[in-house]
Amino acid sequence: MTSTNKIKQTPLVDYYKRNKIKLTDFGGWALPIQFTGIIEEHKAVRNEAGLFDVSHMGEFFVEGNDAESYLNWLLTNDVTKMEVGQSQYHFMCYSNGGTVDDLIISKLATTNFLVTVNASNTEKDFNWMKENLFGDVILKNKSDAIGLIALQGPSAERILQKLTKIDLNDIKAFHFKQNISVGEIEDILVSRTGYTGEDGFELYVAVDKTEKLWESLLAVGKEAGLKPCGLGSRDTLRLESALSLYGHELSSEISPLQANSGFAVKMNKNCDFIGKKDLKEQLEIGIKQKIKGFELVGKGIPRSGCKVYDNLGKEIGVVTSGTKSPTLNKSIGLALLNTDYSDLNGEIYIEIRTKFVEAVVVKIPFYKRNKKTK
Structure with a gap:
């Protein structure tokens, strides 16, 4: 992993330099606050579409015969209810019910899962998962090898459909398809998820193909009003949709239940999970x-x-x-x-x-x- 003392760069750093995009230190990552203006970018996502560089997010792979039971013990939602091709929103909690992180897991195969975590928590999350590892499970941190681009907005499907032969209408919310070709780029995981309150997709791609994918999407989406968007509009969009941000609405001191996210805390699933006892007490006591x-x-x-x-x-x-x-x-x-x-x-x-x-x-x-x- 890159040293935490040195600011990290996403695979789009050369694109930013060529286009003279101002970058800021966001949790140790060099990222743009805006490209043309926060309000303009915000409205583009609400009315047409916006493109976000979210390659700073962390990606782990959990593989093995005990992968499902391990994740079900580690996380609050019910992993056993997932089908291959489905994604699910989760929390990792401390034993006192406080939040380690909120995250999305995607079931790639019966014994293979992708875990996407918040960028600022990547190292902490991976260490927590290692500390609680058991059984026949292999845990891999592939964050440095994966780029992630989010295409969000009412025109997102129409834009992406121009570059792929698969029928995007077949991908339901919180589902995905693997090994997809987008334009000339192969082996992309296309997930119908996002952080803006709008319809859209997140595209997981090899680091060395991220910039080409970014430019291909911007080119084909230009007529549809697609705009590159920065951290500023990402935050205003998620706040309008009341989506929690770790370090703000969630923390080691703020539980998922306090954050009104009980829908992702399954008290009745067929196993215990870390934090269940204290979360149950919160419900009983008030x-x-x-x-x-x-x-x-x-x-x-x-x-x-x-x-x-x-x-x-x-x-x-x-x-x-x-x-x-x-x-x-x-x-x-x-x-x-x-x-x-x-x-x-x-x-x-x-x-x-x-x-x-x-x-x-x-x-x-x-x-x-x-x-x-x-």
Whole structure:
């Protein structure tokens, strides 16, 4: 692995240099915040399509006769329910129910799984998985060998279909196909997943073919309004869709249940899993703090770390993420709130710099796309 003291580069670094794209240090990776502008890129994804370099994400392979039982012990969702060709959202938890990471696993074969983890957690996650390894299982970290590109937006299928012979309509949400050719590039895994709230695909490709795939997609998607997008719009898009970000809505101190993600915590699956005991206690005793959505009534932009108060000036929580929504033209955010103050339409106040700005608790997600019938 590359030293953590040196900033890491994705396979698109030469593309960025040629096109004079400004890069920033994001968790030890050199990545663009924007190409032409955050709002422009955000709206492209909502209305047409956007292309994201997410090659900084980590990829592990779990293989062997005990791969399924190992992952079922390690993760919160039920791996036994998966079919080959299916992806599933999961959490890894500590024994106290806190979150190691949120991730997606894809079942490549009966005894072979791909695990995709958050970039900043790659080393920590791999070490955690090694510490809890058992049985006939081989664990491999292939993050340095794999590039990952996300094509997101209502025009994503139409754009990608121009470059491949497979019928993309056959790939349902949270499913994938392997060994796909896209243009002249072979052996791509095409997954119908993403992090924007829109329909779209994530394409796993060999590192040395990533730049060619990126440029091929941009060329064929130009007429459809496809734009390259950076970290800025990726964050505003995921926040409008109320998708959790590790280190904000999830952490070693914030459990999946607190993050309103109980759908991926299967208490009734046919085995124990790490953290189950404490997560079960949270459900039985009652969760004291939960992630809730809010909109500002007053003026300002909430940011992570801003304190939240009730109308009597009592501190009741903290903002985990906030932004000015380009789609809704409102200031929105997520906050970890005491459950006594998390009722819909409840009046709260966000401390932004030196001012207390009125806000209201609202239903999430803030934005939800109109899904086409498949």
